[in-house]
Amino acid sequence: MKAKEFAKFLSAFAEMLGEAGASPQSEAWHAIARIFEARPSAQVSDVCEVLGTIKSPGATGGPTLQSAIALAPAAQRCIGLAKKSLGDDISRLAEALRPFGYLRAAAFADAAVAQLSPWSIETYVQELEAALHDSARFTEIFNRVDKELKLPAAKKVALAFAKGKAKSKGDALDLIWGRHASLLGTAARARATGGRTAA
Amino acid sequence: MFQSTSHAWWSEILQNIFAKSIGELIAARAAMLFRAVKSLFGRSPPQAPQALLELQRARSGSGWPREGKGIWVIDPISPPKIESNPHIPSAKILVVANAKGGVGKTTVTANLGARFAELAKASGRKPVLLIDLDFQGSLSSMCVAGGLGWLPSGDRDSNATHLISGDLAATDVANGIAMPATIVKNGSHPIQLSQLKVLTAYYDLAQAENRVMIEWLLGDRQYDVRFRLAELLHSNAVREAFSLIIIDSPPRLTTGAIQALAAGTHLLIPTILDEPSSEAVVTFIRQVERYREKGLCQGIKHVGVAATMVDPRGDYGVEETRLRDRLAAPTARGGAGGVAELLPASTYIHQSAAFRKTGGKGITYPLLGEGHIAARLKTSIRELADAVNREMS
Numbered sequence: 001m002k003a004k005e006f007a008k009f010l011s012a013f014a015e016m017l018g019e020a021g022a023s024p025q026s027e028a029w030h031a032i033a034r035i036f037e038a039r040p041s042a043q044v045s046d047v048c049e050v051l052g053t054i055k056s057p058g059a060t061g062g063p064t065l066q067s068a069i070a071l072a073p074a075a076q077r078c079i080g081l082a083k084k085s086l087g088d089d090i091s092r093l094a095e096a097l098r099p100f101g102y103l104r105a106a107a108f109a110d111a112a113v114a115q116l117s118p119w120s121i122e123t124y125v126q127e128l129e130a131a132l133h134d135s136a137r138f139t140e141i142f143n144r145v146d147k148e149l150k151l152p153a154a155k156k157v158a159l160a161f162a163k164g165k166a167k168s169k170g171d172a173l174d175l176i177w178g179r180h181a182s183l184l185g186t187a188a189r190a191r192a193t194g195g196r197t198a199a
Numbered sequence: 200m201f202q203s204t205s206h207a208w209w210s211e212i213l214q215n216i217f218a219k220s221i222g223e224l225i226a227a228r229a230a231m232l233f234r235a236v237k238s239l240f241g242r243s244p245p246q247a248p249q250a251l252l253e254l255q256r257a258r259s260g261s262g263w264p265r266e267g268k269g270i271w272v273i274d275p276i277s278p279p280k281i282e283s284n285p286h287i288p289s290a291k292i293l294v295v296a297n298a299k300g301g302v303g304k305t306t307v308t309a310n311l312g313a314r315f316a317e318l319a320k321a322s323g324r325k326p327v328l329l330i331d332l333d334f335q336g337s338l339s340s341m342c343v344a345g346g347l348g349w350l351p352s353g354d355r356d357s358n359a360t361h362l363i364s365g366d367l368a369a370t371d372v373a374n375g376i377a378m379p380a381t382i383v384k385n386g387s388h389p390i391q392l393s394q395l396k397v398l399t400a401y402y403d404l405a406q407a408e409n410r411v412m413i414e415w416l417l418g419d420r421q422y423d424v425r426f427r428l429a430e431l432l433h434s435n436a437v438r439e440a441f442s443l444i445i446i447d448s449p450p451r452l453t454t455g456a457i458q459a460l461a462a463g464t465h466l467l468i469p470t471i472l473d474e475p476s477s478e479a480v481v482t483f484i485r486q487v488e489r490y491r492e493k494g495l496c497q498g499i500k501h502v503g504v505a506a507t508m509v510d511p512r513g514d515y516g517v518e519e520t521r522l523r524d525r526l527a528a529p530t531a532r533g534g535a536g537g538v539a540e541l542l543p544a545s546t547y548i549h550q551s552a553a554f555r556k557t558g559g560k561g562i563t564y565p566l567l568g569e570g571h572i573a574a575r576l577k578t579s580i581r582e583l584a585d586a587v588n589r590e591m592s
Contacts, residue, residue: 133528133529133532162517162520163516163517163520165514165516175517178521179520179521179524182474182521182525183521183524183525183528183534185478186478186481186525186532186534187528187532187533188533189482190485190530190532190533190534191533193482193485194265195268196266196267196269197268197269197271197452197489197490198269198298198451198452198482198486199270199271199451199452199453199457
C-alpha cells in the first residue's frame with residue numbers, strides 16, 4: 001500500500017479513537033500518520049524500513065508510542081478481515097515501532113518526518129560531502145540517493161558532487177560512489193606503506 | 200665477524216635495498232670493497248655496521264620480517280652549515296619531481312626554464328640553470344639541440360655524476376661546466392637561448408648514484424652525501440651566478456633525487472590527471488613530508504601539483520575532484536594533509552603535437568609559432584611560470 005493511503009487510514013483511525021474518548025492513543029496515532037504523509041509516494045514497507053534507522057529524539061511531552069502500539073494487534077485483526085494487505089501493513093508498522101515504544105510519539109514523529117522529507121539536490125550533495133570520510137554514513141546517504149532519486153535528479157547530484165556527467169542512473173551512482181571509493185583506496189595505500197619510504 | 204659472513208650478510212642487506220639480482224651483484228662488490236677498506240686501515244670503519252644495521256628488516260606481528268625505515272632516513276642527518284653572504288640573494292631552487300614516471304617532469308622543467316630565461320633576459324636578471332638528474336638524459340638532449348655535444352666523451356662522465364659525487368667546486372658550477380641551451384629553427388645552425396644553461400646527465404649517473412650511496416653506507420661519513428648538492432647550490436658562487444635553478448628529478452628516490460630534495464627550496468609535482476597518477480602524487484607527497492620530519496628537506500616549500508598532458512577537449516572534473524580530495528584529506532586518512540594544492544586550470548599543460556614536432560629541435564616553448572594551438576600552449580606555460588613565480592617570490 002502507498003504511504004499516502006495508509007496515512008489517510010491512520011488519521012481516520014486516530015479520529016475514531018478521539019471520538020471514543022481515547023485521547024492519548026488518538027494523539028499518538030495522529031503523530032504516526034504524519035510520518036507517512038512525509039513520503040506519500042513510498043510504499044508502507046519502505047517507510048517502515050526507514051523507521052528502524054531513526055535516531056532517538058530527546059524526550060518531550062505527550063503519549064508514548066507504546067500507547068499506539070498496544071492497539072495495533074486489535075486494529076490488525078479487525079481491519080485485516082476486510083483488507084488483508086492493510087492488516088499486514090499495520091502489523092509491519094507495529095513491528096517497526098516496537099523498539100521505540102518508550103519514546104514520545106510526537107518527538108519520534110518529528111524525527112522521522114525530518115528523515116523522510118524529500119531532500120533537495122543541494123542537501124544530498126552537502127550530506128555526501130560531509131560524510132566523505134565516514135564510510136557508514138556515506139553508505140547510508142548513497143543508499144538514499146539510489147532509492148529516492150530518479151535519473152534526472154541522480155545526474156544532478158553526480159555532477160555537483162563528483163563533477164562527472166552521467167548518462168544513466170548507474171553511471172551517476174558509479175560516479176558518486178567512485179569519489180568515496182578513491183579516498184578509501186588512498187587510506188588503504190597509506191596503511192600499506194606504513195610510514196616507510198620508497199628507498 | 201664481518202669477514203666470515205661478509206658476502207651473505209651484504210647480500211641480504213643489499214637485496215633488501217635493491218631488486219634481488221642487483222642486490223647479489225652489488226653484495227659481492229660491497230664485500231670486496233669492505234675488505235679492501237679494512238686491509239687499508241687495519242680495522243673496521245666504525246660507522247659501517249651501524250649504518251647497515253639500521254636497514255635490517257624488523258620483526259612484525261605477522262611473523263614475517265618487515266622492511267625498515269629506509270636508506271635515506273638513516274641517522275644522523277646532518278644538514279651542512281652554509282656560511283652565506285647576506286648581500287647575495289638566497290638561492291631559488293625549484294625541484295620538479297614525482298616518483299611516478301611519464302608524467303611530464305622533463306617537459307615541464309625544460310619549458311619552465313625557457314620561460315624563466317625569457318623573463319630573466321627581459322628584466323636583466325642572471326641566467327637560469329637547469330640540472331638534469333635523470334640518467335636517461337632526456338632534459339639534456341631536449342635542451343641542447345642541433346648536435347650531440349652534450350654527451351660525455353668516452354673517457355669522461357656526465358656533469359651530473361660529478362655533481363652528486365662531490366667532485367665539483369662551487370666555482371665550477373657557477374662559471375664553467377654548464378652548457379648553453381640551444382634550439383634549431385628552420386634547419387639552420389643551433390641558436391643559443393639567452394640566459395638558459397644546463398648541466399647534463401647520462402647513463403654513468405646511474406652507476407654514480409649507487410656508488411655514492413654504497414660508499415656512504417660503508418662509512419664514508421666525512422660529510423653527509425644527502426647534502427652534497429645542497430652545499431654546492433647554496434654556495435655564494437652559485438647564488439651569485441644564477442637567478443633560478445630548476446632540477447629535473449628522476450622518477451625514483453635515488454641518490455640524485457634525495458640530494459635534489461635536500462637542496463630544493465621549492466617543489467613542483469607534475470602529474471597526469473588520472474587515477475593511478477593522482478594516487479602516486481599523494482604517496483610521493485607523504486614521502487617528502489616524511490623526509491621533512493626527519494630533517495632531510497626541512498626548507499622545501501610546495502609550489503603545487505601541475506597537471507600535464509591534458510586533453511583540451513576532455514572533461515577532467517571527476518579526476519580533478521578526486522585528486523583535490525586526496526590532497527586535502529588528513530594524513531591520518533592517507534591524504535596529503537593539505538600541504539599542496541592542484542594548480543589552477545589555466546596552468547594545465549595541454550597535450551599537443553607541438554611537443555612531438557619540436558622533438559630534436561630543442562625546447563618547445565621558444566619554438567612555438569603563432570597559430571591558435573601554439574598560442575594556447577604558450578599561454579599555459581606562461582601561466583604555470585607565473586604560478587611558480589608567485590609561490591617562489
